[in-house]
Amino acid sequence: MDFELLKNAIADLEDEKAYELVNEVMADGGTQVEAALKACQEGMDIVGKRFEAQEYFVADLIFAGEIMSKAMEILKPALAAKRGDQVSSKMILCTVEGDLHDIGKNIVKSILEATGFEVLDLGIDVPADVIVKTAKEQGIKIIALSGVLTLAIDSMKKTVDAFAAAGMRDSVKIIIGGAPVTEDICRHVGADAWAINPQDTAQICRKWASGE
């Protein structure tokens, strides 16, 4: 199987072609599922680059996310078998309190899922205590906070502070993302990392999940 084809099908948003190829990968039970996953991720990286170059637009990103989710659905049985008992990394993703934007969050979600995360999406306008409580109850160590409005910055800071107040700040990694986020904002909020595109978000979370 030529994985370049799969990479290009994803990058070019050729949905039918992509599904056909991942189904082909699964024909033998998915012995090459890891190579397929890698090809899909590389395809998504190209999508992200084209978005940055203003060659792709928001609807294209959402569509790419949808293709990716469906492709992952098809590959899932083989991926689960390969990972064996090794539990896939779970993480929390949400838009913080006071902010109702979810387009960016949803795109990031599909990319994170594509890279193997089990993403617990708490939705939009999520108060700090709900995030802390969920992380505590489910033992989740990676937290991604999204926001588009400037007031989201305050909510992000509140959330980080709430983790500290609960005595959990050192046991979780927190990444913030969205339009208002910068290096300075990240420092102000007290998060561990920041990103303004899904690729960087996924890369950083992947590193954390693998213990780096």
Next chain:
Amino acid sequence: MIIIGEKINGAIPSVGEAIKKRDRAFIANLVKLQVEAGVDYLDVCAGTSPEEELDALTWLINIVQEETDCPLCVDSPDPRILKAVLPLCKKPGIINSVSGEGDKCDVIFPVMRGNEWSVIALTCDNDGIPMETDKKVQIAVSIVEKAAAYNISPDRIYIDPLVMSLATVNDSMLRFMEAVRRIKQLYPTIKTTSGLSNISFGMPYRKVINQNFLTLALSVGMDSAIVDPTNRDLVATIYAAEALLGRDPHCRRYNKAYRAGKIGPKKV
């Protein structure tokens, strides 16, 4: 939306001249321009005097088919000419047109039996072009019923409810929209079509009237239009209206058309 390219029409002076001089390259170029812009059918109309029409139309059809696989929309006011040129066409296209006038349906429908040709049906009859929506619908119904007698199903019929010029009939657009709605209600699989320029006849800045006509017509379900596919503003209007009407999942066709440079500022 089904786009019928209108540029190969002898009624356009430069095209008429090319037909008279049998300027093959000129016609071939019109084919190329339209196919590159993206069309579903190419309208071919000689627009000559009746005695020269068969010759001219035959010449046009042969050139178009040498240049492209795109199916034709053969266009003549004379049903006997249409009937005569049909065997020249390599694949089924659209016959343009029949109406309630004279024996047009009686000549054309028998040759559509048992094949895949479609037909444009104008809602006019021996009394002329009706203004009233009721009458437009009534003519459409009588044509569809006639077609049924030849086993021609409604999905092979494009009804053109003949929009009147806005300058003379102030609720012309409203009547047109009502006609499209009602005809589609009666026959859900039927198609509707229209030319664009009638609506703006006699008005200044016609292009903006034509574009908005298209948007409003699309909103009530018009399936097709006879347009100049190289007119970028018009093409952009079609893509935008279809996206706005929720017929373009993920705005894919709109975004793709933009990337391909079909719509938006021309890339230099």
